[in-house]
Amino acid sequence: MNLSISTGTFYAVPFWKMLELIKKAGFEYIELLLYWKGSTWEMGQHLRDTPPAEALRMIEDSGLKISSIHDGGGLLEEGVTSIVSKSVYEYMVHGAGTIPCIVFHPPVKLSNDLNWWEAYQTIAARDLTYFKEKAIVCLENLFPIGGESIPLLDPAEMLNFITANDICATIDTTHCAQSGIHILQAAKKLGDRVRTVHLSDYAHPKSHVFVGEGTLDLKQFMRALDQNKLHALTLECDVEYHEHDEPRTIERLKQAYNYMKEITEEAL
Numbered sequence: 682m683n684l685s686i687s688t689g690t691f692y693a694v695p696f697w698k699m700l701e702l703i704k705k706a707g708f709e710y711i712e713l714l715l716y717w718k719g720s721t722w723e724m725g726q727h728l729r730d731t732p733p734a735e736a737l738r739m740i741e742d743s744g745l746k747i748s749s750i751h752d753g754g755g756l757l758e759e760g761v762t763s764i765v766s767k768s769v770y771e772y773m774v775h776g777a778g779t780i781p782c783i784v785f786h787p788p789v790k791l792s793n794d795l796n797w798w799e800a801y802q803t804i805a806a807r808d809l810t811y812f813k814e815k816a817i818v819c820l821e822n823l824f825p826i827g828g829e830s831i832p833l834l835d836p837a838e839m840l841n842f843i844t845a846n847d848i849c850a851t852i853d854t855t856h857c858a859q860s861g862i863h864i865l866q867a868a869k870k871l872g873d874r875v876r877t878v879h880l881s882d883y884a885h886p887k888s889h890v891f892v893g894e895g896t897l898d899l900k901q902f903m904r905a906l907d908q909n910k911l912h913a914l915t916l917e918c919d920v921e922y923h924e925h926d927e928p929r930t931i932e933r934l935k936q937a938y939n940y941m942k943e944i945t946e947e948a949l
Contacts (some may be wrong), residue, residue, distance in 0.1 A: 683913040684941050685748040686934070689714035689725060691921050696727040696736065699742040702927065706934030710748035711740070712784065712877075712915045714769045717753035725752035732801035733771045737779070747780050747820075748913040749877060752869040754788070755786030762787045765808045773815055781794035782817040782912055783876060784851045785809060785818035787833045789826065798832040806846045813848065817912055819876050821851040823868065824859035834860055840853075849876040853917070854897055855890075865895055875906055881918035881940065890917045891933075892940050914941055 686708050691699040700773060703711060713736070716728040723729070728736055740747060750761025754766035773780060788805055790797060812818050820843055821832050833839040843850055850871045856879075857864045868875065881888070892899060903914075916937050923929045 682747040682908065683710040684916075684938065684945070685710035685712050685913050686710045686937075687751065688727075689751070689753075689921055690917065692726050694727060694922055697713075697730060697739055697743075699727065700739060700745060700820065702922075702930060702934065704743055704745055706931050707938050708745070708911065708934070710746050712749045712751050712913070712917075713740070713747055713772075714751045714753060715766065716770065717766055718723065719754075720758055722801070730937055733855075734775045735767060737772070737776050739781075744901040747776065748915065749782035749817075750776075750780055751784040752876040753785065755789050757788050757790040761934050762804070763808050764805055765811075769812075773812070778940055780814045780816055782819060782877060784819045784821055784879075786821055787823055787831060789823070790830050794831045795830070797830065802832070802842065804935055806842075807832050809848055810846050817876050818848040819851040820848060821853055821863075821879065822856050822860070823853075824856040836862065836867045840871055841876065843871075849881060850874045851877045853879035853881075854899065854902065855879075855883050855888045855917075856883045858885070858897060858930060859888060863904050864899075864902045868902055873907045874911045876910065878906070878911070879917040880914055881916075881926065891918050891920065892916070892937055895921050900944045900947060903944045906948070908945075908948055914945060916941060 714725040716725040732936050752766050755764045852867050854864050857867050882890035882892050882897050884890050884895040
């Protein structure tokens with residue numbers, strides 16, 4: 682299992698600088714959050730004007746390895762018909778052989794039509810399973826967002842969909858808490874379909890709390906997962922960037938990395 686960190690942790694830091702910080706902290710693997718822009722928000726901003734081939738070259742030059750890429754899309758706004766962003770196809774072409782896993786969001790739609798998912802799920806399945814021969818395909822659990830219709834919030838529904846399409850799951854621990862779902866319930870229900878974890882703590886109402894500093898029993902959660910099936914444990918929590926005191930940022934990253942090592946070793 683890889684211990685990795687989401688590049689979205691430092692989305693406001695120049696990409697090259699972020700890679701440098703992660704490397705100095707002792708991480709070997711990253712989950713690359715791809716740039717995505719919707720009508721009201723965007724993700725992975727430090728890659729806004731960076732072509733996929735260039736981003737991949739910078740990662741290779743840094744000495745870091747890609748554990749997974751994360752498509753920040755899934756929002757079915759007007760004119761958008763696929764939950765797979767165009768950039769995913771581009772990264773999989775330019776990064777052929779170096780990207781072992783892709784993490785997707787379930788579809789999100791502003792709709793009062795409660796039956797839209799029943800009609801759309803065959804399209805979602807088609808687009809996701811396209812990548813099965815190229816990488817591990819994971820679907821991440823989301824959480825209720827005001828005004829949006831989001832399927833597969835319930836672990837049982839998620840399990841039915843991913844099992845039917847022979848894909849896998851990513852459990853986001855904060856998203857579980859925001860959905861009112863106990864992380865142990867999600868781990869036990871999704872079982873050996875879980876391939877990656879987005880790891881953070883939670884302290885209501887604060888999300889993505891630094892690991893070990895919230896209320897979630899992350900150690901027990903790790904023990905509930907099938908360690909032989911896990912591909913990656915990915916840090917996705919708030920780590921403050923101190924522009925004029927980078928050693929402080931690096932020390933905080935090292936603290937998180939050591940915590941991840943501890944809970945994985947105890948789970949074996």
